[in-house]
Amino acid sequence: MLALNAVDADPGHGGAGFCTEEREQLCEYIVLTLGEHGVDVAALAARKGIGRSEITDDWRDW
Template structure:
């Protein structure tokens, strides 16, 4: 099962906080809580949870339903990114989010390369129509 990027980010924040508390990391070297504030983590987690429910509800591998689910999650992530001054998701986070979307679809039986090909795009372009981050 694909692990939500927000869960990974939260674990990194918690690990860094534990290192600061234990004295093994200087507080001046701690930046992850600022990079991944609770508001970003919570909102991202909620958007990805909603996407998982959308994908769970897909019927008959319908392309339009799949792309509607992709659109909804991408638009939600756009809003979250905007709420964080357009800096919620940097390059690495964007790649993780796109990979998560692909993996979640795949785990639910969607042939992502075939889905993309039927739309005349590659699997790495399935979020591009809506993605601002």
């Protein structure tokens, strides 16, 4: 996640290393990967009282 933050912040990309569609694709990939490893993303989010998209907020700047 931190490496993705670095790409997004790279001045060579004009401060926007990912477009909205790419961000959505990355988030879906993360959710799918967690699911493949036995993590119930919806249940995890519910236990924390947050939405699915908020799970990565502690580490994600984009």
